[in-house]
Amino acid sequence: MLLVTGITGHTGRYFLQELINHKYEGPIRCIVRETSDTSMLDNSGLNIEKVYGDIHNEAFLDEVTMGVDEIVHIINIRHTLRVLKAAIKNDVKRIVSVHTTGIYSKFRIASEEYVIIEKKIKDILSKNDISMTILRPTMIYGDVCDRNMSKFIKMVDRFKIFPVINHGKSLIQPVNARDLGKAYYDVLMMPVEKAKSEYILSGEKPITMLEAFKLISNNLGKKTTFISFPLGFGVIMARVLKGITLGKIDYVERVQRMSEDRSFSHEEATADFGYKPESFEVGIAREVKEYLGRL
Structure with a gap:
C-alpha cells in the first residue's frame, strides 16, 4: 500500500494526476483534512482510501502507517520526523519526502530549522533499515494558488513603480508544480536501489529576479518602472511592517533571500x-493568463 500526505495540496494534485494518467493499480491511502476538497480523489478511478486525522498526532500516524509499504510525504518538512518514526515502527520499506532547497540559504532564519530536522533524520536513518529519498524543489509556482509568483503577479499588476532589491540581479530558478508532480511519480517508480538519497528539483534554467518581474509585467500588458533599493533598506521596511502588524505580516526572510542566488542544478534528476522541467517563460505566461481570467 502507498500512503500519501498532502495529495490535495498544490503539488500533490499534480502528483495525483500522474497516478491517474499512469493508471496506478495499487491501493493508495491518503491523509486529508475534513476541510479538504477531495473531489479529484473521489473521481480519480483509483483504489483510494481517504483517512481524516491530524498529522501532528503520533497515535494517528502510527495507525495510518500500518500495512503501508511506501510513503510519499508532500505536505511539510516539519512533519517528516513524525512520519519517519511511525514508518519505522510499522516496517515501511521506503519514503519519498519533499523538502526544500531553502536548507542551503546563507540566512540562518531561512535554513536553521531545516538543518536541524535533516540532521535528526540522518541520525535515525543510520540506525534503521528504511530507504528514504529527499526531493528538494526550488521556488514553486504554476497556479494562482502558489505562494510565490502569484503574490508577485498581484503586486506588479497593482503598482506602476515596483521596488527590487540590489537591482534585481540575484538568480532564481522557479519550478512549476506540474513538473514536480511528474518528478514525485518518477522517483516513486524508480527501483529503490537505483534512487539516490536526494534530488534537487529546479526549474529549466536560472533567471534574475528582474527578468522574472519583467516577464510578469509583459504578460500583464503593463509598463512597469523598476526601482532598485539596497538590501538593508528593504529589511528595515520589512521589519517595520512586521512590527506595525504585530507579526501578522512577516516578509523579513523573503526580503533577505531576494538578495541571494537561489539557482541549483538538477542534472542528477535528469540523468x-x-x-525535464518546462521554461519559466511558458509557465509564467500560463499563470498570468489564469490570474487575468479570474479578475
Whole structure:
C-alpha cells in the first residue's frame, strides 16, 4: 500500500494526476483534512482510501502507517520526523519526502530549522533499515494558488513603480508544480536501489529576479518602472511592517533571500529519471493568463 500526505495540496494534485494518467493499480491511502476538497480523489478511478486525522498526532500516524509499504510525504518538512518514526515502527520499506532547497540559504532564519530536522533524520536513518529519498524543489509556482509568483503577479499588476532589491540581479530558478508532480511519480517508480538519497528539483534554467518581474509585467500588458533599493533598506521596511502588524505580516526572510542566488542544478534528476522541467517563460505566461481570467 502507498500512503500519501498532502495529495490535495498544490503539488500533490499534480502528483495525483500522474497516478491517474499512469493508471496506478495499487491501493493508495491518503491523509486529508475534513476541510479538504477531495473531489479529484473521489473521481480519480483509483483504489483510494481517504483517512481524516491530524498529522501532528503520533497515535494517528502510527495507525495510518500500518500495512503501508511506501510513503510519499508532500505536505511539510516539519512533519517528516513524525512520519519517519511511525514508518519505522510499522516496517515501511521506503519514503519519498519533499523538502526544500531553502536548507542551503546563507540566512540562518531561512535554513536553521531545516538543518536541524535533516540532521535528526540522518541520525535515525543510520540506525534503521528504511530507504528514504529527499526531493528538494526550488521556488514553486504554476497556479494562482502558489505562494510565490502569484503574490508577485498581484503586486506588479497593482503598482506602476515596483521596488527590487540590489537591482534585481540575484538568480532564481522557479519550478512549476506540474513538473514536480511528474518528478514525485518518477522517483516513486524508480527501483529503490537505483534512487539516490536526494534530488534537487529546479526549474529549466536560472533567471534574475528582474527578468522574472519583467516577464510578469509583459504578460500583464503593463509598463512597469523598476526601482532598485539596497538590501538593508528593504529589511528595515520589512521589519517595520512586521512590527506595525504585530507579526501578522512577516516578509523579513523573503526580503533577505531576494538578495541571494537561489539557482541549483538538477542534472542528477535528469540523468536518473529523465527530469525535464518546462521554461519559466511558458509557465509564467500560463499563470498570468489564469490570474487575468479570474479578475
